[in-house]
Amino acid sequence: DSGSLDHVAYRFEAGSSLSSTISICPNEPTQLMVRGEDNCPVELPIPNPEYYPWDSAPKCLNTSDFCLYTSSSFASGRGISIITTQSTAASLASIPIFTTKQPPVYPPKGHNLYYEFDFPGRGRGVIANTTFHRGDLIFSHTPLLLLDEEMFEGTSKTERNSVAKQAVDALPPATRELFYSQAGHFGTDPVEDRIRTNGFAIKLGGRTYGALVPEAARLNHECRPNARYALDASSLTHRAHATRTIRPGEELTFSYINENQPWASRQAHLRSHWGFQCKCNHCSLPKKQRKESDARIADINLLNMELNTLWSPTTPDLAVELVELCQAEGLHASMEKAYMMTAQRFCAWEDEENTRKYAQLAVENWLAWEKQELASKEIMKAMAKDPKNAWCWGKVWEGGEEF
Ligand SMILES: C[S@@+](CC[C@H](N)C(=O)[O-])C[C@H]1O[C@@H](n2cnc3c(N)ncnc32)[C@H](O)[C@@H]1O
Incomplete structure (x- = not known):
């Protein structure tokens, strides 16, 4: 890919x-x-x-x-x-x-x-x-x-x-x-x-x-x-x-809606906004798999919230967990962002090898071509080349407003 x-x-x-x-x-x-x-x-x-x-x-x-x-x-x-x-x-x-x-x-x-x-x-x-x-x-x-x-x-x-x-x-x-x-x-x-x-x-x-x-x-x-x-x-x-x-x-x-919602919310959203009962493959999973999917989505939403900013003490292993959860959940369009947040986390913890690895994965999996999104892709490219010079290097949050 x-x-x-x-x-x-x-x-x-x-x-x-x-x-x-x-x-x-x-x-x-x-x-x-x-x-x-x-x-x-x-x-x-x-x-x-x-x-x-x-x-x-x-x-x-x-x-x-x-x-x-x-x-x-x-x-x-x-x-x-x-x-x-x-x-x-x-x-x-x-x-x-x-x-x-x-x-x-x-x-x-x-x-x-x-x-x-x-x-x-x-x-x-x-x-x-x-x-x-x-x-x-x-x-x-x-x-x-x-x-x-x-x-x-x-x-x-x-x-x-x-x-x-x-x-x-x-x-x-x-x-x-x-x-x-x-x-x-x-x-x-x-x-x-x-x-x-x-x-x-x-x-x-x-x-x-x-x-x-x-x-x-x-x-x-x-x-x-x-x-x-x-x-x-x-x-x-x-x-x-x-x-x-x-x-x-x-x-x-x-997807007509935000995919990161549990089954019941997705069904309700599509019914109220689009007027149909969703019969897609993911909504038609057997009950056990549907529950597993809902649990993964709850974790993904929590991790996304914590990792969206470096102003939180979240460690890189949780970012790697997010990548694995998105993969398991088949959220293909979310991968670039998950890799990007993981690269930033490793960057904050001064792990050069993993910063390089995840920044490179973000670049390779980049799907968005909108101007603003492409700017983030360029930042990831630079981070993959030279992690130590990235803005996030060593920026582990220890409380307070700013680094
Ligand atoms: C934008 S149109 C999609 C094309 C449409 N199926 C057609 O015949 O032209 C949206 C409509 O398709 C149907 N539809 C699309 N996705 C569906 C799904 N996952 N489950 C059930 N109906 C769906 C619904 O009737 C919905 O109002």
Whole structure:
């Protein structure tokens, strides 16, 4: 599994070049282009240049500062509708992905990497058709809808449903069809139902949005998932990566909730927030194994709390225990953090060999690519090279405020 992130970068590049395999075309593709009949990029018309990248003047809600912005040229004509404030829309429009660059969509159409399948009791899901290694990019797509979470405060349900319907109606026809192809679980208003059943919460520029990415919403929930997702803010793409090796024939899954909860809390959370009774593999374990899992989760949560800061007298052996518990529990996406906290603990206790070992393990198991998380990866890289010069070297907490 080592070096898996480089592998992702390679796959990602391979994906991008595949999608732009053109023999001789007069111009390079940009945001405002779609493929013509000869597969060469052709310009998309701009409906109202004065509002570009938006199609028209924003349509604003009567009772709040929120407005609907649609760009049907976004992502080579896939389009996007965003409900947010005027100033947020202006800062989103300044991301180059809206004007000059193409979002890195992966895999290209017609791929054979995974396929859809009907699972009894869980609806449609997605099955791998190839081997994915830990860290591999599985797909990368742009959202069709972004709904600013703050819009929900101070607006009525009728008003919200009406603007959400307008947002969907404003999308290009094929994209609208893709929106309606999503499952609705609650049997309420068709647009609201699809948003509630399939929306992901994502953070962008300090704000939280409900994002609709139908390709990603095809994945069912599993409390021990084999994939995780995040939004890449610079390209506005929702990217899914493998958290462990996935073999052909295995279902691809995300966790919709915090996985570090005991069985009863996970079930209750999924019922109250998502409206379904979880029938995932981990929740279907026999009672004895379920209890063992719950006990491990309780220990993991305790250790995480103690180890999250060096301002506690916790010794390195407890950090090693955390690593073992996460492994036993199949919390693949948590490994980087567990290794990192263990490296820091050994670093505080001036154990050079083990600091090196666990910092290296953290680097090799790094899954997160968000800017802030990548900064921690760089710290781990430096720690693996030169433990004695790391900030935590010799910093065993003996009470008091600071070192
Ligand atoms: C985001 S969608 C996932 C794709 C959906 N199965 C479909 O047919 O398009 C979420 C819905 O899938 C079903 N689902 C997903 N994971 C499930 C699980 N672990 N147990 C039971 N139902 C699940 C529920 O009906 C839920 O409302």
